[in-house]
Amino acid sequence: MATQCSDDDSVIISSDSCDHGIQVLPLWQRTFQLHESNRRQRIQEDLALLQTFEVQRQEREKQSYILQNQIDKELRFQNAIIDSSTPTTPTKTSAISEVHTDIQPDVKLSYIEEVELEPSYEKCKASLPYGDNNHVNENSPPSYENVEKHGAAIVVTSIVEYVRTEDAHGILPSNLPICDLSDKESVRCSSCCKMITIFNGTRYTGYACKDDDGKKYHMECYWKLISPKCKHCHLELVRQHDKKFSGILAKFNNAWYHVECYEDYSGPRCPVCYDVIQGSLNQAEGIRCIKDKNQVYHFNCYTKKGKRNSVQLPI
Numbered sequence: 256m257a258t259q260c261s262d263d264d265s266v267i268i269s270s271d272s273c274d275h276g277i278q279v280l281p282l283w284q285r286t287f288q289l290h291e292s293n294r295r296q297r298i299q300e301d302l303a304l305l306q307t308f309e310v311q312r313q314e315r316e317k318q319s320y321i322l323q324n325q326i327d328k329e330l331r332f333q334n335a336i337i338d339s340s341t342p343t344t345p346t347k348t349s350a351i352s353e354v355h356t357d358i359q360p361d362v363k364l365s366y367i368e369e370v371e372l373e374p375s376y377e378k379c380k381a382s383l384p385y386g387d388n389n390h391v392n393e394n395s396p397p398s399y400e401n402v403e404k405h406g407a408a409i410v411v412t413s414i415v416e417y418v419r420t421e422d423a424h425g426i427l428p429s430n431l432p433i434c435d436l437s438d439k440e441s442v443r444c445s446s447c448c449k450m451i452t453i454f455n456g457t458r459y460t461g462y463a464c465k466d467d468d469g470k471k472y473h474m475e476c477y478w479k480l481i482s483p484k485c486k487h488c489h490l491e492l493v494r495q496h497d498k499k500f501s502g503i504l505a506k507f508n509n510a511w512y513h514v515e516c517y518e519d520y521s522g523p524r525c526p527v528c529y530d531v532i533q534g535s536l537n538q539a540e541g542i543r544c545i546k547d548k549n550q551v552y553h554f555n556c557y558t559k560k561g562k563r564n565s566v567q568l569p570i
Contacts (some may be wrong), residue, residue, distance in 0.1 A: 381569040415522075415542045416506040417514060417534035420493060487516035505534060506515035527556035 442451045442463065451463045451473055464477035482491040492504055492511055505517035512521055522531040532551055534542045545557040
């Protein structure tokens with residue numbers, strides 16, 4: 256048997272095969288056909304698996320449908336038992352149909368509607384939270400006659416007060432529960448945990464205060480503990496030299512501030528002159544300002560803008 260080698264080293268052709276007309280494919284082509292057959296086989300296996308999953312899904316849906324029907328049937332059975340055990344009272348329509356048998360159908364229907372609608376209206380009227388118009392409840396809203404129809408501004412007056420710390424009577428504590436310490440007694444402050452002794456060149460004076468629970472503090476620490484706080488910075492309203500506060504307090508809308516916090520951060524600005532509405536230490540009664548809706552004006556600025564012509568200022 257003679258063999259011949261072609262130019263392609265990967266193809267070997269036999270003389271016997273050539274005589275019978277059989278041609279051997281190249282190696283890369285045979286490899287491609289093998290991979291293609293494997294791919295088709297995997298696709299068929301995946302399709303068979305998907306069909307199996309679909310059958311299982313349909314079976315689960317069928318079982319869930321049967322189970323839901325059983326649950327609904329059981330619920331209807333339980334409701335029927337409850338309805339049979341509950342005594343029923345004849346309704347007004349049934350009573351009317353039994354008594355007035357000689358009434359024409361159209362007249363009977365109108366009469367039934369009139370009897371049925373009137374009690375429901377009375378029931379709704381009685382269930383109103385504020386009652387009828389003749390009764391005025393303390394929680395009832397104002398009547399329409401007492402409300403201004405043209406949407407006039409709600410104007411109120413506020414006071415901005417400035418007061419010194421030493422003159423803030425009723426705001427800062429006046430009497431401190433100072434207690435005496437013996438020379439041999441060694442006590443630590445319950446606030447700063449330092450010894451309550453006289454420190455030369457420090458802010459501690461050596462005096463001690465005792466609260467209701469028996470805890471002892473530096474007088475300065477206890478003062479800061481019970482002192483009210485500024486609404487802006489939440490620090491004590493007492494004069495603190497290390498914080499560079501001047502010791503002047505400002506009161507606005509029943510809230511107390513350090514005057515520095517009020518004028519720099521929390522104080523309202525007049526929409527007319529864009530200045531902070533400040534108070535004065537020279538006026539004990541404070542400075543009047545006008546609050547119109549959500550804005551606060553100087554009294555003079557509010558008058559100059561002509562709002563006094565449209566809204567009467569409160570006295």
